[in-house]
Amino acid sequence: MNEEFAELAEEQKIESVDRDKKEKRRYLIYTETEEPVLSVHEDIMIRYRLMKGRTITPSEIVHIRNEDERYRAYVLAIAYLGAKPRTRKAIGQYLTRKEFQQENIEYALNRLESEQLVDDEQYARQFAGSRLRSGLKGRLMIKQELQQRGISKQAAAEAISELDSDSELAAAKKLAEKKFRSVKGDRNQRRMKLTAFLMRRGFPGSVVREALKGLDWKEENGHDEEEDGVLLDN
Incomplete structure (x- = not known):
């Protein structure tokens, strides 16, 4: 009972929600403080109903901040993909350079795979065929290059086995x-x-x-x- 009371006492009311001038689809969430307690993507704002007048606890703020980072990692990964296929390893390295926490990187990568936006096996087949045709390289070098790009030994072996002799x-x-x-x-x-x-x-x-x-x-x-x-x- 005391813990519940303490948490209620720490609740804060959202006083304003302002669009971030630097990032188009992000919003700044203010309570009674001068600095925003949250900076979130509009999808996160809508999901958690972060509107003026809503009360929010410190534990919710921590949770929403983490959810926003996971979502931001996912969105950045999609932008990085663009029109060019990339391996799971390459995207993971990119997000690491952006200083995301590892657990949020894994979330983004797993989501991309579940949505079939990242497919290392398909990438390996396409890469192997392209290297053979335009790079004029043999299957042994292609296999090595695939593994350097983070493709598993099995997936690399399967890809080169499909190359036309x-x-x-x-x-x-x-x-x-x-x-x-x-x-x-x-x-x-x-x-x-x-x-x-x-x-x-x-x-x-x-x-x-x-x-x-x-x-x-x-x-x-x-x-x-x-x-x-x-x-x-x-």
Whole structure:
């Protein structure tokens, strides 16, 4: 009974609700104090009916302030997404830089996932296909890049398993042909340099072998490149 009385004694009446001049959709909530007791998004203001004349307790203020921060993290995350897909990790890092509490970051991320605005598996598939086509990178490098972006090993593996093998070979051949013109040395030296180059780009050994077959390796004596083939392991 004493606790209830103490809480009632601390209740404050909202004296005014003013629009924040700096942030369009935010409102400042004033009681009898000169400084606002709350600064909230209009959706939070409506949800909690923060209108003039309503009484509010200190515990409610703390709760509403936390709810507003969670909502603000969510809204900022949506704005950060824009038209560009991003991973859960990237959005989390962005919100961390904005100095949100971790629990509120998790709330925003989980809500975005539940609304299918963030989908790491879909992102991984789109990223892998794009990297293969325009970045001319092999599946091993693409998998590494996906994991660096916060995609799980399983999701990254599934994404690269869906890559078209013919498209990967075509990308490797295109790179090999382009690099072939600038590589110096005799046939074996050039072959080793090209092999190393393609493998650094993430192409498996089997793909590298096929890509190199299409190049003109024959020297004046007509010696065939298959006799000096470099052994590659996948």
